[in-house]
Amino acid sequence: MNFQGQHILSTAQFxxxxxxxxxxxxxxxxxxxxxxxxxxxxxxxxxxxFFEPSTRTRFSFESAMNRLGGRVISNADMMATSSLxxxxxxxxxxxxxxxxxxxxxxxxxxxxxxxKMAQNSDVPVINAGDGPNQHPTQALLDVYTxxxxxxxLDGVTIGMVGDLRNGRVPHSQCDLLKHFxxxxxxxxxxxxxxxxxxxxxxxxxxxxxxxSNDLVKSLPEMDVIGMTRVQMERFESEEEYKKYEGVYVxxxxxxxxxxxxxxxxxxxxxxxxxxxELDSDPRSKYFEQVGNGVAIRMALxxxxxx
Amino acid sequence: MNFQGQHILSTAQFxxxxxxxxxxxxxxxxxxxxxxxxxxxxxxxxxxxFFEPSTRTRFSFESAMNRLGGRVISNADMMATSSLxxxxxxxxxxxxxxxxxxxxxxxxxxxxxxxKMAQNSDVPVINAGDGPNQHPTQALLDVYTxxxxxxxLDGVTIGMVGDLRNGRVPHSQCDLLKHFxxxxxxxxxxxxxxxxxxxxxxxxxxxxxxxSNDLVKSLPEMDVIGMTRVQMERFESEEEYKKYEGVYVxxxxxxxxxxxxxxxxxxxxxxxxxxxELDSDPRSKYFEQVGNGVAIRMALxxxxxx
Amino acid sequence: MNFQGQHILSTAQFxxxxxxxxxxxxxxxxxxxxxxxxxxxxxxxxxxxFFEPSTRTRFSFESAMNRLGGRVISNADMMATSSLxxxxxxxxxxxxxxxxxxxxxxxxxxxxxxxKMAQNSDVPVINAGDGPNQHPTQALLDVYTxxxxxxxLDGVTIGMVGDLRNGRVPHSQCDLLKHFxxxxxxxxxxxxxxxxxxxxxxxxxxxxxxxSNDLVKSLPEMDVIGMTRVQMERFESEEEYKKYEGVYVxxxxxxxxxxxxxxxxxxxxxxxxxxxELDSDPRSKYFEQVGNGVAIRMALxxxxxx
Numbered sequence: 001m002n003f004q005g006q007h008i009l010s011t012a013q014f015x016x017x018x019x020x021x022x023x024x025x026x027x028x029x030x031x032x033x034x035x036x037x038x039x040x041x042x043x044x045x046x047x048x049x050f051f052e053p054s055t056r057t058r059f060s061f062e063s064a065m066n067r068l069g070g071r072v073i074s075n076a077d078m079m080a081t082s083s084l085x086x087x088x089x090x091x092x093x094x095x096x097x098x099x100x101x102x103x104x105x106x107x108x109x110x111x112x113x114x115x116k117m118a119q120n121s122d123v124p125v126i127n128a129g130d131g132p133n134q135h136p137t138q139a140l141l142d143v144y145t146x147x148x149x150x151x152x153l154d155g156v157t158i159g160m161v162g163d164l165r166n167g168r169v170p171h172s173q174c175d176l177l178k179h180f181x182x183x184x185x186x187x188x189x190x191x192x193x194x195x196x197x198x199x200x201x202x203x204x205x206x207x208x209x210x211x212s213n214d215l216v217k218s219l220p221e222m223d224v225i226g227m228t229r230v231q232m233e234r235f236e237s238e239e240e241y242k243k244y245e246g247v248y249v250x251x252x253x254x255x256x257x258x259x260x261x262x263x264x265x266x267x268x269x270x271x272x273x274x275x276x277e278l279d280s281d282p283r284s285k286y287f288e289q290v291g292n293g294v295a296i297r298m299a300l301x302x303x304x305x306x
Numbered sequence: 307m308n309f310q311g312q313h314i315l316s317t318a319q320f321x322x323x324x325x326x327x328x329x330x331x332x333x334x335x336x337x338x339x340x341x342x343x344x345x346x347x348x349x350x351x352x353x354x355x356f357f358e359p360s361t362r363t364r365f366s367f368e369s370a371m372n373r374l375g376g377r378v379i380s381n382a383d384m385m386a387t388s389s390l391x392x393x394x395x396x397x398x399x400x401x402x403x404x405x406x407x408x409x410x411x412x413x414x415x416x417x418x419x420x421x422k423m424a425q426n427s428d429v430p431v432i433n434a435g436d437g438p439n440q441h442p443t444q445a446l447l448d449v450y451t452x453x454x455x456x457x458x459l460d461g462v463t464i465g466m467v468g469d470l471r472n473g474r475v476p477h478s479q480c481d482l483l484k485h486f487x488x489x490x491x492x493x494x495x496x497x498x499x500x501x502x503x504x505x506x507x508x509x510x511x512x513x514x515x516x517x518s519n520d521l522v523k524s525l526p527e528m529d530v531i532g533m534t535r536v537q538m539e540r541f542e543s544e545e546e547y548k549k550y551e552g553v554y555v556x557x558x559x560x561x562x563x564x565x566x567x568x569x570x571x572x573x574x575x576x577x578x579x580x581x582x583e584l585d586s587d588p589r590s591k592y593f594e595q596v597g598n599g600v601a602i603r604m605a606l607x608x609x610x611x612x
Numbered sequence: 613m614n615f616q617g618q619h620i621l622s623t624a625q626f627x628x629x630x631x632x633x634x635x636x637x638x639x640x641x642x643x644x645x646x647x648x649x650x651x652x653x654x655x656x657x658x659x660x661x662f663f664e665p666s667t668r669t670r671f672s673f674e675s676a677m678n679r680l681g682g683r684v685i686s687n688a689d690m691m692a693t694s695s696l697x698x699x700x701x702x703x704x705x706x707x708x709x710x711x712x713x714x715x716x717x718x719x720x721x722x723x724x725x726x727x728k729m730a731q732n733s734d735v736p737v738i739n740a741g742d743g744p745n746q747h748p749t750q751a752l753l754d755v756y757t758x759x760x761x762x763x764x765l766d767g768v769t770i771g772m773v774g775d776l777r778n779g780r781v782p783h784s785q786c787d788l789l790k791h792f793x794x795x796x797x798x799x800x801x802x803x804x805x806x807x808x809x810x811x812x813x814x815x816x817x818x819x820x821x822x823x824s825n826d827l828v829k830s831l832p833e834m835d836v837i838g839m840t841r842v843q844m845e846r847f848e849s850e851e852e853y854k855k856y857e858g859v860y861v862x863x864x865x866x867x868x869x870x871x872x873x874x875x876x877x878x879x880x881x882x883x884x885x886x887x888x889e890l891d892s893d894p895r896s897k898y899f900e901q902v903g904n905g906v907a908i909r910m911a912l913x914x915x916x917x918x
Contacts (some may be wrong), residue, residue, distance in 0.1 A: 349649030
């Protein structure tokens with residue numbers, strides 16, 4: 001897999017070989033961060049175009065670019081401040097901005113919008129989230145965290161807990177993890193189960209898949225505990241929701257049942273799926289994920305721009 | 307013409323000698339862009355103060371500053387986020403911000419506001435648009451594009467098409483182009499004709515001027531086709547507007563009548579004055595103008611700050 | 613006093629030795645500014661998190677960081693654009709952002725909010741104003757201006773004029789100045805007098821304190837004339853306000869009574885407490901304070917990050 005000059009739009013672009021080379025690069029990037037930065041991307045300019053604000057994701061890309069000596073110009077809220085108000089098309093925005101910079105990172109509430117930008121851009125476009133569709137660097141940093149913490153991916157049992165039907169995060173993780181020899185333990189209310197086409201896809205890639213409603217029973221098996229939010233409005237009735245309220249909340253009591261060397265992941269921001277008391281548990285890796293995200297984006301920017 | 311330490315407020319500051327030296331510098335800047343940047347402005351800081359958001363113009367200046375190794379601090383929406391809400395005068399804002407940076411780029415919806423800022427600033431101020439009044443770097447990049455594409459300006463026939471009465475862009479272009487031996491072909495509805503004082507000024511500078519309503523007839527003569535928007539609300543009646551609706555829209559069929567080596571300019575964003583199908587016509591230079599804008603602003607920042 | 617790796621949250625952290633070492637460093641920083649910058653903080657990244665917009669303060673920190681070769685990533689309006697809307701706690705924001713940068717500068721409308729951020733951050737946090745509570749770098753730049761202009765602090769008579777009851781600025785100045793052998797002349801309406809606990813504290817530190825309602829009488833004694841706003845809404849009745857309206861306005865006529873070598877300070881933005889005609893009076897230092905603020909913040913960033 002060659003990254004140079006490529007748009008990064010979807011997890012579908014990545015195979016195991018591509019991911020592993022990215023992860024090795026990210027590990028080098030972590031060393032660069034500790035050593036105080038680099039000038040690998042000196043002279044390069046990144047434009048961040050966020051049609052939907054996201055401070056965490058924007059900061060992560062901007063930090064990554066700066067750590068490598070590149071420069072950033074930024075629009076944190078395109079909807080509020082751009083000439084989109086003068087009805088410029090996304091196509092024209094792409095043709096315009098790509099004359100001024102070397103790479104574009106874009107976030108937009110509509111599925112497919114970043115693809116449209118990429119088709120009209122003269123420089124690489126990286127998808128930082130297009131609504132419910134894709135957010136490939138989030139999924140990459142999740143899998144990178146597992147790879148780094150577990151020393152590899154093969155043989156790992158991945159738990160995914162919460163709303164597996166609607167969540168972009170677990171879907172994207174599946175799309176990357178299927179390339180490795182992992183086992184999936186999917187824990188959700190029936191109403192919010194992983195879509196069957198994704199489960200079929202995992203099996204097609206020879207991954208073992210177990211589905212369950214019962215976190216207490218399934219937790220001990222997990223090497224990775226991937227938490228996500230469960231939102232009340234997703235349920236058909238309040239009664240139905242009450243059945244699951246608090247059931248998928250990780251706390252110190254519940255974590256006694258988990259493996260000693262398990263790791264907890266969460267895409268953040270959390271609401272109350274993970275008790276604050278767990279932050280000091282060495283198995284909690286959700287804030288370290290943020291640092292891993294910078295490393296993955298440094299690796300990606302380097303590979304795309306070199 | 308000496309640029310060092312000067313405010314850049316109006317096209318009236320420029321003569322042919324000044325423009326040509328700027329264009330030569332801009333050409334060098336294009337080479338620097340290809341070569342991956344420079345550190346000519348290392349240690350210098352630009353503040354962008356946009357009292358009216360404009361992503362394209364702001365990005366262009368910010369890209370230019372970064373390409374030369376300078377730094378940028380930015381307020382993309384002063385009206386929403388500044389202490390103007392605490393009623394600070396523009397004069398005080400100028401006296402304050404100029405203590406912190408080496409050059410200011412400012413955009414504001416009111417005519418004369420940028421002049422007021424400049425009068426109170428200890429560092430050079432560059433006008434990035436003060437309402438209907440001036441936007442000198444836009445006009446400079448237009449003329450630079452003609453100079454570069456045609457290998458010079460003398461003897462060139464410049465077409466301007468659309469709303470020539472109200473448009474800041476054609477007025478500013480005239481103010482620069484009159485210093486050269488060019489011919490003007492001005493195409494507009496009578497109601498939106500170029501103001502007579504500007505036409506007189508062009509003639510006073512010995513430029514030939516032809517006025518017309520008929521784009522089809524005038525198009526074959528043009529070396530440069532300068533398009534602008536025609537807005538319905540400018541007309542006295544809807545009937546009057548209907549006469550011109552679609553008449554000043556450039557499309558592949560119409561472009562068959564244009565010269566083989568003509569070039570199409572547009573300040574962007576376009577609405578529908580230029581059919582998207584023309585984007586692939588090698589004569590379309592409106593997106594290349596964006597890149598030329600970065601080069602012109604690099605040249606200007608260098609000359610002002612050196 | 614050791615600054616390295618420390619949060620800077622309050623004026624209470626500073627003693628005379630700490631301030632003097634900071635001021636000596638700031639003086640070196642002024643030389644660096646003239647010489648065109650430095651690369652002392654090359655490879656370091658500052659995040660500015662402004663939950664309440666303040667262009668002046670944000671620009672000052674961002675200019676300081678850039679002058680030292682560091683990089684900046686910025687959120688100028690966290691309330692409008694952050695995932696706080698998704699109810700993320702300040703604690704989680706701290707744990708997240710501190711994974712991506714080397715230092716955080718934060719402003720927030722609520723007292724104590726910046727302390728909360730600091731308690732959860734892995735990197736130093738600098739308070740750029742937490743509502744009515746603290747804004748330590750503003751007070752430091754005020755005292756630095758006096759130290760620089762007067763060649764020291766001992767023996768100086770400091771006038772503070774206006775709303776001394778509610779103003780964060782005079783309170784913070786007292787908290788720093790009490791460590792030196794200065795005399796305070798506090799001029800305010802009775803209703804807006806300096807809180808008695810602060811006056812007691814000053815006396816406890818062996819500072820002489822004189823309180824007065826009468827600016828005309830007190831002005832001739834002052835070496836430093838520290839102006840602040842008097843706001844009508846602070847008074848119990850309009851009648852009461854009328855008594856003081858215009859009484860605490862500095863103008864050229866009144867300044868005839870001041871010492872020849874006095875200096876005028878103001879935290880800006882001013883409304884009408886200082887007549888614009890005084891801007892050209894060499895005793896007016898309120899705009900130079902802005903430049904001093906960049907120097908103080910450069911010194912602080914260097915000391916915290918080295």
